[in-house]
């Protein structure tokens with residue numbers, strides 16, 4: 001079936017129409033005329049996959065990666081970076097307009113590198129095959145190189161099969177010294193660890209939450225700060241953009257006194273904010289991350305910090321007018337409405353909301369908008385060559 005692709009959707013898929021019913025086609029580009037096979041039919045839409053490109057869009061370029069057409073790891077290796085950046089700005093502006101939020105984003109902060117930027121990838125292993133799932137399926141595509149992952153991760157990727165893992169998941173993380181930390185979940189016995197550690201700078205291997213070699217954490221250095229990061233604690237995947245976020249935090253806490261950093265992870269933004277603010281309190285649900293945060297407080301010699309291990313929605317009594325600034329950097333699901341409503345009830349002057357999911361961000365801004373106005377909305381290309389992006393929003397109390 002021949003389809004003309006009109007635009008991208010919010011997930012980076014091409015959109016076309018079959019008799020006025022929408023069809024989503026991954027890896028197609030506006031302007032493409034493609035032959036499509038329908039893979040799913042729903043009441044309101046179809047999903048399809050390309051069987052042939054009849055006439056390529058003028059925006060199309062050859063994908064650098066041999067796995068691109070099949071692999072679900074990224075979306076946009078077949079289109080120019082500037083086109084993707086425009087797409088991301090337009091997507092945010094459309095969401096803002098649709099939700100009657102009166103703000104326009106003009107620009108996007110680019111990542112220093114659009115390839116080989118990720119310091120962490122998670123691979124699936126099935127029947128000894130290591131790779132990523134195909135778009136929207138559980139069909140595994142074997143890979144031995146990923147253009148998003150950094151060079152050290154790619155080096156070890158080629159050799160991972162010697163571990164002889166039959167089924168499971170394998171997360172590889174890499175720090176500023178190119179040291180690697182492996183986190184493996186599997187039922188299988190792992191073989192040849194000695195061979196792997198003799199060849200690569202592996203600082204730790206954790207299997208099913210048990211450290212079987214070296215340490216269960218790594219130390220990251222960024223912008224003269226040091227951070228201990230446990231194998232199961234969060235750290236931003238793109239160090240270039242993480243550094244931009246640190247700068248934005250510094251700029252926006254210049255006059256802060258008391259800062260509450262909800263969703264603080266290993267304390268990164270709390271520590272950066274504490275170089276300006278009098279006092280900072282960080283809240284985080286993962287116990288190991290809070291242990292790291294307390295360690296990070298010491299190695300960065302910042303004493304004006306306190307960390308609390310809790311679910312944000314269980315510490316509503318800590319959200320008080322004593323704070324002049326709140327940092328919200330939640331997971332993709334966003335901030336629960338009861339936390340947002342408690343923030344609204346207090347007299348807190350500034351909210352810095354950092355988000356990797358524009359949909360939940362806009363949902364939450366809609367709750368806050370009766371008491372807060374947007375001063376800044378900055379889009380950062382944290383995840384180049386994918387449809388994902390990071391937003392940094394500064395809100396001021398009305």
Ligand SMILES: C[S@@+](CC[C@H](N)C(=O)[O-])C[C@H]1O[C@@H](n2cnc3c(N)ncnc32)[C@H](O)[C@@H]1O
Pocket residue numbers: 233234235236262263264265266267268269283284285286289310311312313329330331
């Ligand atoms: C996007 S990360 C941000 C971490 C940190 N701000 C940073 O930049 O490294 C979100 C963090 O929220 C934590 N988290 C998730 N749900 C939570 C909850 N209900 N209460 C507190 N922390 C939570 C996660 O463990 C994760 O560390």
